[in-house]
Amino acid sequence: MSIKSRPLILIHDIPITKTKMFWDGLKEGRIYATKCRDCGKVYFPPQADCPKCLKSNFEWVPLSSEGEIETFTESHLKPQGFTHYEKPYIIAIAKTPEGVKVMGWLEGVEVSNVKVGMKVEITSRIQQDGYPVIIFKPKNT
Template sequence: MKAAPRRPLPQVSDIETKPFWEGCARGEILLQRCLDCSAVRHPPSPICSGCLSSRLEWVPASGNATVYSFVVVHRAFHAAFEEDVPYVVAIVELEEGPHMLSNVVEVPPESVEIGMPLRVCFDCVSDEVTLPKFKPA
């Protein structure tokens, strides 16, 4: 029997994103907050897009979100995902404001709607990587 292909995974050792991935491994979403203008941002970046400050802190998100936009994937674009179709790839709007690309899980894809309230859940996919995903709240 042929072994299942390995899933492509995010790089978790990048200095800018490492705290985010460490948070996911502990079961929390961490967001960057600017220490000069208080803007909260995601994905992590070295400077604030609002005021260009590089001073930041990491703050935990509530884990509450809503569906901002989504697609249902019916054709796997990578062999490692063939058994998962159909699945939902969504842009979720976190309660704190930033958007995040993720999956909506634990619900039939045809039941997903824009504006649907969501709650984060975590999928430990390797020793290093835990992915934040979302399920109906």
């Protein structure tokens, strides 16, 4: 016995007042993290308030445009609203020289050629729907 399921769509506003520099940076191809001036902790994605010391004394830290793949997966499911993406696609996490781990879409390579440790260029772009996304592309070594 089963119950027929139906899609549940939730749309909400994401407050970005304190993280606006991150979103503006993505529009220009730059990636930023936040660093708490009180305890020194670096956060990505950027935080509006420090979860460690509960202060709001942050500075913006530009991240390197280079990284190394730590893990990846090939997805055959396309989230609703991602109609412009072809299936399958690769999602990966890359570690920057600053030690920050960033999640993004890995493009320009077949999944069979992706390896942990692969060097990538980290950038961003505006999608057809107007939202910025982080993109990884293999570095030519």
